[in-house]
Amino acid sequence: MKCKRVSRIDLVLEGGQWSGGDSTQVEMIATPLPMQPTGYVIKSWAEKPYGTIKTLTVDAVHDGHALAVRLQWEVPPATTTDFPPAVAFALPVKATSPLVLMGMAEAPMHILRWQGGAQAGVRSVLAKGIGSSNHGPDVGQKALARQDGNRFSVVITRVLGSGAGAAPLKAGTTTKIGFAAWDGGNEERAGIKSFSVDWLDLVLAA
Amino acid sequence: MSTNFDRRNFLKISAGASAGLAMHSFAAAGGAPARTLLGKPVPAYTGWKDVYRQQWTWDKVVRGTHITNCWYQAHCAWDVYVKDGLVFREEQAAEYEKVNDELPDYNPRGCNKGGCFSERMYDPTRVTHPLKRVGERGGNKWERVSWDAALTDIADTWLDVATKEGTDRVIWDIGPADDYAQNTAAFARISGLTQSVLLDMNTEIGDGHRGALETFGKISFESSADDYFYSDLILFWAGNPLYTQIPNAHFFTEAKYRGAKIISIAPDYNASAIKADLWIPAKPGTDAALALGVARLLIKDGKIKPDFIREQTDLVFLVRNDTQHFLTEADLKDGGKATVFYAYDEATRSVQPMPWKTLTLGELRPALEHTAHVRLKDGSEVAVSTVYSRMLLRIEDYTPEHVGRICGIEPWMVKRLAAEIGNAKRVRNTTQSTHSKLYHGNLATRAMALVFALTGQIGHKGAGFSGFPMLANEGVESFMIARNLKELDEHPPEIAAMFAQRMAAGDTLEQVINDMSNILMQPGALPFALPVNASGTLFWHIHAGISELSDHAADWNRGLKRSVKDHVSEALGKKWQPCVPKPGDDPRIMFSVMSNPLRRIRGNQKIVEVLLPKLAKYVVLDFRMNSSTRFADYVLPVSTWYERTNFKWVTPLSPYLTITNAATPALGESKSDFEAIFLLAKKIEERARARGIAVVRTPHGLEVNFSTLYQRMTFDGTYTEKDGEKVLKHIFEHGKLFGDVTWEQAKEKGFVRYTRISNDFVSAGNQTDIPKNDSIVALANHVQKKVPYPTTTRRIQFYLDHPLYHEYDEVLPRHKDAPTMGGNYPLLLSGGKARWSIHSTWRDSRLMMRMHRPEPYVVISVGDAAARGIKEMDWVSIRNDIGSFKARAAVSPTMQPGQTMIYNGWERHHFPKGGDMNSVSPSPINPVELAGGAGQHLRPFFIQGQGSMFDRETRVEIELAERAA
Amino acid sequence: MSKRQVAMVMDLNKCIGCQTCTVACKTLWTRNEGQKHMLWNTVNTQPGQGTPHNWEKMGGGFRNGEPQPGHRPGVGDFGKAWDFNYKEAFHGGEPGVRLAPLGGEPGQGPNHDEDVGGGTYPDNYFFYLPRLCNHCTHPACLEACPRKAIEKREEDGIVLINEDHCRGFRFCQEACPYKKIYFNEARGISQKCIFCFPRLDQGVANACARQCPGRLRFVGYLDDPDGPIHKLVHKYGVALPLHPEYGTEPNVYYVPPLSPSKHDADGKPTGEMQIPLDYLESLFGKKVHQVLALLIDEREKNRKGEKSELMDILIAREWIKNFGPFDKHPRSIENIKVVVK
Incomplete structure (x- = not known):
């Protein structure tokens, strides 16, 4: 997917043009049940469908200093309010590993994850495998979220650059990007989610 | 709808980040260097376990207890933990030595209420500044005033009343927080020196045995x-x-x-x-x-x-x-x-x-x-x-x-x-x-x-x-009686002579002590001013209109031979029972000292209707807002039990004097009730001198001198408002009840075992030894x-x-059917002390309410509820000839059909408007309880022999009510 | 499996339902943000809905070693911790306004059905059941957590939620068959009884145990042959886990309750206890029959003047001995002395 360069991201956020209708429809699937990290999770979700978010609509722009990614999706009516809606994108720190493994020791992935609810906000997470995610570096991550009934629109931003544990981002380069989304209203959290199966290219315009 | 994010703020920060930070490197996650791209320091965090370890630390710990009337359960030695200037928790001291190898020890002694007084003392009911009523009584509007302004107004009213109407128009309503130590010394002394009246509440509250x-x-x-x-x-x-x-x-x-x-x-x-x-x-x-x-x-x-x-x-x-x-x-x-x-x-x-x-x-x-x-x-x-x-x-x-x-x-x-x-x-x-x-x-x-x-x-x-x-300390009685410092250590000659003479004639010490406490119920009986101890029951009946509830109802199956009015007149006429001030002499000032009569008194609506209009001042001293402060003219803030040194009477059940130490300074402007009463005496003396008032003759033929009140109250400055602890030390040492243990040692340890029964008005009846290494056997x-x-x-x-x-054919014991108190209704309303409060003291604590029920409830048997279409949690109306109140229904198989129950302690303000649990209690006097007379053991003396007030077996009907406001 | 295991025994014959334990725990641990509704220690009347309400029907635990799906209790299940209109009631509200919980109908708190129980008068019955986290040998919570945020301490088997790692996924709440895990909405993490590890680490017994006026709690290592825990659990076998069929192997054990005899129509005792034995069996398993019989026999020995070590332990003449090696006075740690001003 392409990440257009704009003059100022804040102007885009205030209602300016995103990528000129160049949205990417990212197909999502439920994470495989056998790969869930605990017997309890597997057992308790065996009879219950999850991964209800089938498609993410993604747009990305940058202004040379910061990246903004807009993620849009729709969920079925909620059955609980215990868990927040959440969405995340992952970028590789060095090399890529299979997205479904949530990173590996030698190939960590850097995730920016937004969630709504009581602890709303965006968190920088460094993952080196399933169930291993930990605090990630501060990359000035911010989010702007909007909910309209069952439709969500979340913009996550971070600054460009590189640093220990951070996925490097530089204008004019190409990296990989992967996605995950949680339908909190369906009690989705942790590994119970939908994800983009594989990495996509993220091409940052020069 | 935008969720959980402030867009304006977002834009500002986002713009700032993108414009101002072009550094192309980031700090490492979670570790040093402790600066991030955004320049915010990362706070040192040592892990979640240390947060818990930190939670269990403190700056200071003192021994403490709760100077309230837990009665059978009293008293327990606690460690009171202080952090950052506040009491943050308490835990039982649990250091009672074993009595002998056979008996279980007393550890750890405590309860759920004592375990959360640290919460209670800072909760929203706490009063921290003197409050003066604004607008009508009961109007729930207050203004903050200074202690000086409040005491001046009260002192001037007192002098007006004492000079124009009589010294006995000033009433001390002493609640169950009567410590029989520090606050007793204060109010008994001011009562004696001014001939104001102390209401003996023990039989009134229904503990007369x-x-x-x-x-x-x-x-x-x-x-x-x-x-x-x-x-x-x-x-x-x-x-x-x-x-x-x-x-x-x-x-x-x-x-x-x-x-x-x-x-x-x-x-x-x-x-x-x-x-x-x-x-x-x-x-x-x-x-x-x-x-x-x-x-x-x-x-x-x-x-x-x-x-x-x-x-x-x-x-x-x-x-x-x-x-x-x-x-x-x-x-x-x-x-x-x-x-x-x-x-x-x-x-x-x-x-x-x-x-x-x-x-x-x-x-x-x-x-x-x-x-x-x-x-x-x-x-x-x-x-x-x-x-x-x-x-x-x-x-x-x-x-x-x-x-x-x-x-x-x-x-x-x-x-x-x-x-x-x-x-x-x-x-x-x-x-x-x-x-x-x-x-x-x-x-x-x-x-x-x-x-x-x-x-x-x-x-x-x-x-x-x-x-x-009950097990108290005889030393406090010296503060009731002494006219000078010497008499603090030994009985006045008149009284010593009486004791000597009676005992020589073959009476027991216990009998003479009882007689002496009977004398304190007869103002003027001795030619010098003693505290005036008056029957609370008769006071409320005669002066507060409680008798109006029961006098007319001769048809409650009481088998009355004569009207209650007639019985009361006989008892007063024959001096079997005291009523001070006498009927017709209206009370004018009432102090409730850590006492909550508007919660406690059966039929309390009569107090509002009949007594309060007679009062020029109703002053409540307490640490919290309660049913009574709601009707007060002044609320004077009293320090709590963790903010002052004190001890209180205990019981032989646990024969340990238990001492509370000041853990923290009193919150706001609160003062101990001891200090407040001494300051009032000081103000009365000051105002009396300013107004040229000195000696006033009492209705009982004694003379009191208001211009020297404080001087005599303090024994010429030896025991002033600042000397609460000195008073305690005197009480502790008087009579040597604690062997070789010094006051300082006792205070530090927080408790000390009695070595003998105190020979005071309220303890002498135990008539037994207190063995060091064995149990206590009453009446031995x-x-x-x-x-x-x-x-x-x-x-x-x-x-x-x-x-x-x-x-009444009660010369020998017999069974009599209970009267149909309140009228001919099918259910018997019984009651009991609550698990969730000591009287009302914790009853509206949010912590206690959260742990059980937040609203008053009446327990109804399964059958009685079903017959009335009542379900768990329904609002019900409980009514009889006297009144009604609303509460939630608690339906339980534990209740005997025909029996219903409401536990003690709910405040008036817990109930929907229109009545509280006392509204259905007519509390008729049982005529035999008016007995008295020379040579009789049936006569009034301290805490006993006075009429009772009854609330059990009240007849009621219960029905579904509209949802309460 | 940890090297050693601390355990607690509670003698239900001595529990009076006073809730001093609940308060002791509350004032020490759960007065922070997001913890208003938390009572890591609870006491409920059995039979009854318990805390959270109807927890025994919420699933979790293991059957044949397989984890079982469970319900995730919410604040409403635990009972609302109401706020009240104090200011209105005392300062400036309409005269005579009622002090009442805010937020409309209060619903039922954590202990609403106190002293109710079951049966029909006069054959009704109830007893008190104090509960805390069972610090299980086979903790369903630990095994359910996808973040491995729950640890069982090597040195004593205390089960702890690592609050730094917890992300509030609440699988532990579902998996715990005893439903003793709360969720802190404000912090987005799960929290539960920590078995007072800061106290135990310093040789001081748990607050709920040390503050229990009924003296019914014993604390110590299961493998300490001289301690009361070993004797009650293993030597005499009178202390039983609650709902052993849940499969988590709790380390909190209960001495089951005796009760008065029922009466027949003539008022004569039937010999059948007021609490139905099948009900007790449903809570403590089949062993409950022999335990009650043993308690009755040993008590009878004492009544005849014969020695009974079991009765001596349960009587607990010297209270401090209930706590095995955790017998230090809290004030003795950190060198903080009584200060008298």
């Missing part, structure tokens, strides 16, 4: 709680001790493991009944019948102890069949004493006087069952019979079948209870104040005492009848040392030869 007074001549006697461990049979009779005696409860469960049987006699299957071996679900108010049925079987089966009866009771005394009065020496000899009584001696086969300086019988062998003829001094011959013979006649009808019908139980259970009691080596009952709250509860207590006396289960280890548990001095009882007959007395008892 009338039946104990009638039988033993006193109410204060109780063994230690560990003594239960020696028992073979423990009777939970008319009480729920595992609910109401939390720190003592383990002695019951442990005694059970030791082999003791427990029998619970209670209408409801309560928290104590569940621990019993046998539960006897008798109907409420039928204990007298059950006890008399048991007594009858014990006699029939030969399970009684004749030697105990001969020596310790009046059952062997002879009564004239013609007059129904005791046969006395005055009947037989010219100049004979009416206080010398007779028995029939089986040894000499003759009528012989009973010894009265001792209980020792010597060669006498008084007959139990006997009828004889004696020649009187005028030569006539009369038939006489023993009290025992009369008792046999009295209880003849109480067959198991008859008793079973009255009590609603199977006859077999009556037999079983009698067999268990008759076969047990050591039997104890548990102290209870249920009977004091029943109109005929005195009869029940007397009947139970009969069971214990017949079987000799009194005054031995593991065996005994429980009265009113009478049973083992043969010291006479303070009754008219000097024995455990079952024959009450007083005109009122003759009038």
Whole structure:
């Protein structure tokens, strides 16, 4: 997917043009049940469908200093309010590993994850495998979220650059990007989610 | 809809980040260097476990306790933990030494309320500044005023009232937080020096233990709680001790493991009944019948102890069949004493006087069952019979079948209870104040005492009848009486002489102490100013309109021979009972000191309607807003028990004086009630001098001098408002009740075991030793040392030869059906002390309400609820002839059909408008409780012998109500 | 499996339902943000809905070693911790306004059905059941957590939620068959009884145990042959886990309750205890029959004046001995002395 360069991201956020209708429809699937990290999770979700978010609509722009990614999706009516809606994108720190493994020791992935609810906000997470995610570096991550009934629109931003544990981002380069989304209203959290199966290219315009 | 994010803020930060930070490197995650791209320092965080470790640290810890009336449960030594200048938690000190190798120790002593006073003291009910009413009384509007402004206004009103209307128009309503130490010293002194009136509230609150007074001549006697461990049979009779005696409860469960049987006699299957071996679900108010049925079987089966009866009771005394009065020496000899009584001696086969300086019988062998003829001094011959013979006649009808019908139980259970009691080596009952709250509860207590006396289960280890548990400090009474510093250490000569003379004449110390406390109920009886102790019950009845609730209703099956008004007039006229100020002399100022009468008094709406309009000032001293502060003119903030040093009376159940130390300074402008009363005295003196007021003559012929009040209050500056602790030290050291332990040591340790019973107005009745290494056995001095009882007959007395008892056929114990108090309604409203509060002190604590129920509730049996279409949590209306109130319904299978229950302590403000739980309590006076007269043990003295107020067995109907506001 | 295991025994014959334990825990641990509704220690009347309400029907635990799906209790299940209109009631509200919980109908708190129980008068019955985290040998919570945020301490088997790692996924709440895990909405993490590890680490017994006026709690290592825990659990076998069929192997054990005898129509005792034995069996398993019989026999020995070590332990004459090696006075740690001003 392409990440257009704009003059100022804040102007885009205030209602300016995103990528000129160049949205990417990212197909999502439920994470495989056998790969869930605990017997309890597997057992308790065996009879219950999850991964209800089938498609993410993604747009990305940058202004040379910061990246903004807009993620849009729709969920079925909620059955609980215990868990927040959440969405995340992952970028590789060095090399890529299979997205479904949530990173590996030698190939960590850097995730920016937004969630709504009581602890709303965006968190920088460094993952080196399933169930291993930990605090990630501060990359000035911010989010702007909007909910309209069952439709969500979340913009996550971070600054460009590189640093220990951070996925490097530089204008004019190409990296990989992967996605995950949680339908909190369906009690989705942790590994119970939908994800983009594989990495996509993220091409940052020069 | 935008969620959880401030867009404007976002844009600002986002723009800033993108414009200002072009650095192309980031700090490492979570570690050094501690600067991020955004320049925010990362706070040092040492891990979640340390957060918890940190939570259990403190700056300071002191020993403390709660100076409130937990009564049976009092008192417990706590460690009070302080952090950042606030008390943040408490934990039991739990350092009570073992008494001996056999008895379980007293650790850790405490309860749920004590465990969260640190929460309570800072909760939104706390008062921190003097408040003055704005607008109408009860209007719930306040303004902050200074202590000086409040005290000046109050002092000026006091002087106006004292000079224009009478010194006794100023009333001290002393609540259950009466410590019998520091605050007692203050209000007793100001009462004595101004002849203002202290309301004795013990019988009024329903703790008068009338039946104990009638039988033993006193109410204060109780063994230690560990003594239960020696028992073979423990009777939970008319009480729920595992609910109401939390720190003592383990002695019951442990005694059970030791082999003791427990029998619970209670209408409801309560928290104590569940621990019993046998539960006897008798109907409420039928204990007298059950006890008399048991007594009858014990006699029939030969399970009684004749030697105990001969020596310790009046059952062997002879009564004239013609007059129904005791046969006395005055009947037989010219100049004979009416206080010398007779028995029939089986040894000499003759009528012989009973010894009265001792209980020792010597060669006498008084007959139990006997009828004889004696020649009187005028030569006539009369038939006489023993009290025992009369008792046999009295209880003849109480067959198991008859008793079973009255009590609603199977006859077999009556037999079983009698067999268990008759076969047990050591039997104890548990102290209870249920009977004091029943109109005929005195009869029940007397009947139970009969069971214990017949079987000799009194005054031995593991065996005994429980009265009113109280253990205080005689030193405080010196502050009541002393006119100068010397008299703080020894009795004034007038009083010392009285003691010496009476004891030389053969009276016991206990009897003289009782007489002295009776004198304090007769203002002007001695030619100098003593505190004025007045009957609370009569005060509320006469001055606060409570009598209006019950006087008109002669049809409540009370069997009244005359109107209550007539009875009261007789009692006042014959000086059997005191009412100060006298009827018609309206009270003008009332102070409630840590007292909450608008919550407590049965029929309290009358206080609002009748008493408050008479008052020029109603001043409430408390640390929290409550039912009474809502109607106050001034609320004066009192420091809490963790903000001052103090101690309070305890009980023989746990014979440890327990001291609380100031952990933190008093919050806001609060002051101890001790300090507040001294400052008031100072202000009164200042205003009296400014206004040229000095000596004022009292209605009782004494003189008080307002211009020297503070000077005399403080013994010329020796004990001022700042000397609360000095007062405590004096009280502690006076009488040497604690062996070699110094005040400083006791204060640091927080508790100290008594080494002997204090000879004060409220403790002397215990009549026993306090062994260092064994349990305390109440009444042992009478049973083992043969010291006479303070009754008219000097024995455990079952024959009450007083005109009122003759009038109501209660000379001997009997069962009487409960009156239909409140009208002819189908349900009996009973009550009990709550688990969630000590009286009202914790009742509106949010923590306590969260842990149980946030609204008042009335417990209804499953059947009664179903019959009325009432479900759990419904709002219901509880009503009778007197009034009504609303509460939630709690439907429970534990409740006996026909019985309903509301636990004690709910504040007026817990109830929807229109009434509270006292609104249905007519609280009629039982005429026999107005007894008095010379030579009688039935007369008023400290905490006893005054009329009671009753709230149990109130008749009500319950129905579904509209949802409450 | 940890090297050693601390355990607690609670003698239900001594529990009086006073809730001092609940308060002791509350004031020490759960007065922070998001913890208003938390009572890591609860006491409920059995039979009854318990805390959270109807927890026994919420699933979790293991069957044949397989984890079982469970319900995740919410704040409403635990009982609302109401706020009240104090200011209105005391300062400036309409005269006579009622002090009442805010937020409309209050619903039922954590202990609403106190002293109710079951059966029909006069054959009704109830007893008190104090509960805390069972610090199981086979903790369903630990095994359910996808973040491995729950640890069982090597040195004593205390089960702890690592609050730094917890992300509030609440699988532990579902998996715990005893439903003793709360969720902190404000912090987005799960929290539960920590078995007072800061106290135990310093040789001081748990607050709920040390503050229990009923003296019914024993604390110590299961493998300490001289301690009361070993004797009650293993030597005499009178202390039983609650719902052993849940499969988590709790380390909190209960001495089951005796109760008065029922009466027949003549008022004579039937010999059948007021609490139905099948009900007790449903809570404590089949062993409950022999335990009650043993308690009755040993008590009878004492009644006849014979020695009974079991009764001596349960009587607990010297209270401090209930706590095995955790017998230090809290004030003795950190050198903080009583300060008297």
